[in-house]
Amino acid sequence: MSATEYLQRNREKHLNELIEWLRIPSVSAKSEHKADTAAAADWLAERMREAGLTVEIIPTAGHPVVLGEWRGAPAGAPTLLIYGHYDVQPPEPLDEWTSAPFEPEVRDGNLYARGSVDDKGQVYLHVKAVQALLAEGGSLPANVVFCIEGEEEIGSPNLATFLRDNAERLACDTVVISDTTMFAPGLPCITTGLRGMAYMEVRVQGPATDLHSGAYGGAVVNPANALARIIAQLHDDQGRVAIPGFYDRVRELTPEQRQAIAGLPFEEETLRKEVGAPKLSGEAGFGSIERIWARPTLDVNGLLSGYTGEGAKTVLPARAMAKISMRLVPDQDFHEVEKLFTAHVQSLAPEGVTVEVLALHGGQPWHAEGSGPVFDAAARALEAAWGRKPVFIREGGSIPIVQAFQETLNAQALLIGFGLPGENAHAPNEWMSVENFQKGAEAIAGMYEELR
């Protein structure tokens, strides 16, 4: 019997196991769920052992990491590290759930529960894939290390330390992460790009204290007006970022990549309705998907100055502040962009105010190689499971964990997600497609088979 047959025969059993796991409210953000979070780790450890892995629950300063290993592959075989997380988002607001967040329910082919798709379902299909292979063939063509943490939903505060402290044990060729979303139902995807970020704060100081706008207005430079003029000069009229040097390292989309994006099932009007804006717009010459996946941006994230309460207060404010972040694409470097931004903003500062620029947070953009033995094996396996070639998609946001693995373990990441649009991760009525749970497990088992 093949692994696929094993998975198909045990389909209902595996779904019920997942449901059992989803009943444990492993909300990492809340101290009252500390025991539940530990119980979810224990539950997973026990299932991993049943699957044939050697398991250890390793404490951290916060919630523990469940480490599962199988190292029986022949010499020279690659090592895969499966990263995921067993903690979940808080379920609130509770009254917006159709069925209770920790009482999983299947409706219309979807399994509704907090953590179903983010990330317990996507972790568990990896466990079941390995179990199927070991049960049916007794071995895997690669060494496997599961590294399933319990703090992803609170920003993985202890992961980098854990990776550094256990770098030798976690050494691997590829990190496989299933925590992303397919572009559309029935369309298998590999996520090949994430944007980086340079997050800045600009502080403009005018007079030493707030002044009466009648007694001084007109003679004293207003820091809020000055800040607005600075921000206005950060884009040109084509929606391009107007910081000198900003685009120097931007890797342009190839004609093939643009063609692939144009072929995706996507309507601008659908996105417009989703965000509720009167019109979509951005950098001239690109469509929305290109703008989000492959073009850098500059967005004001926050503005504050003077009086912001109800009614009229005639203050000439002493200071004004903007939080401004830039999303970056390969091969931009966030350290360099921070410097370019700071120099340009300082050059825009008008007389009469002083401008301070702070770099609050940064991360590098990421782009997968898009080939290699594991990547190719995964692509073939996805095609076998869904009956069509996978598409290579990107995300406009960042997944800091990908950076952490790349930097600490020097391993390539492979992002294969089995979520679907509208899955409500982080929102009420989170769900995972039962079919994707099943086909995901078959595809992952297939990936190992393809590596033989």
Added chain:
Amino acid sequence: MSATEYLQRNREKHLNELIEWLRIPSVSAKSEHKADTAAAADWLAERMREAGLTVEIIPTAGHPVVLGEWRGAPAGAPTLLIYGHYDVQPPEPLDEWTSAPFEPEVRDGNLYARGSVDDKGQVYLHVKAVQALLAEGGSLPANVVFCIEGEEEIGSPNLATFLRDNAERLACDTVVISDTTMFAPGLPCITTGLRGMAYMEVRVQGPATDLHSGAYGGAVVNPANALARIIAQLHDDQGRVAIPGFYDRVRELTPEQRQAIAGLPFEEETLRKEVGAPKLSGEAGFGSIERIWARPTLDVNGLLSGYTGEGAKTVLPARAMAKISMRLVPDQDFHEVEKLFTAHVQSLAPEGVTVEVLALHGGQPWHAEGSGPVFDAAARALEAAWGRKPVFIREGGSIPIVQAFQETLNAQALLIGFGLPGENAHAPNEWMSVENFQKGAEAIAGMYEELR
């Protein structure tokens, strides 16, 4: 004996009376001082009666008005209304006072107490002037109505109603107000101009809700960036307001007015140090006094959008708000400016956002005629008291009461202030020059004499 001699002979007695009044903490903003505020009204009423006025304390929805009348002038004589207030600002922070706010103390020729210059001292010198004239001559060349309210420091919420309800009784030719400041010690002044105001709020709406700046940034127009671009286009590079039609009704300064301003004892560097800005700047071609007194402005009073707390939050905000006020000069009309502003801001709104413009508050600019019997009499009397011609100054702010009198009673206002720069009105260590209290009384008595 002349009125001046009467005032000089009773100098110490009058100062001690004022000190007695200043001991009453008539803080209108605080309910625990309600009885004190009433006591201050009673005290004033009693002194007015002693001066020879017919006095009535008229209740309002808040603190009462002290109305004092003398109507013995010959037929055809003008009627002057003396406006002032007996309430004071809260004294906090108490620990910054050298002597206690309600234990008046004379140091270096200045009387320190809350309310000394704002406005009890300036009210009381009017009472003493009338008393001197009635005591020495038995009559005045004008009918006089004192209208001294108890709510100026809380925005005069009941004054407009009071004026309307008592319009016949308050009918007058000129309203004399002593609640302003001389430009410099020893330099008598008449305030001949106040700026008006159009206070607006601009609300920019982008997407329906806050979005993740990674998942959508670049494809959705950011309302905070859009607001900054709108604000940046409200001035040109010369510091002029760039709203079409904005300057059409602005009365330009005459060469004589500019020369008079240039002759005032004023240093730009002193103002720069006072406000603590790195440099003063504003509309090209004008000095700071001209900018504050006679040029219209546009200032952002408040900005708010997105995340303004500590650290980095990657939000693409749904909306952004600015409070923006324009100070207006004769002959601008605030209703018209509101319309010009709204139309221009709407015309600047980029695709992808909707812009709403609200008019929150408005007031007309004011400029005194600068001549006429009472004005000329006051000018001559000021010259006699100080030994030099008074200068005509303006204020950059608004005094809504001037508008209220003009609109309700159709009376010209005459603003003669006896405060001095640095007098700390509204701040700890408020003081009034004892010399100005004395000379002010003499000048006001002289004004009546000049009307004979």
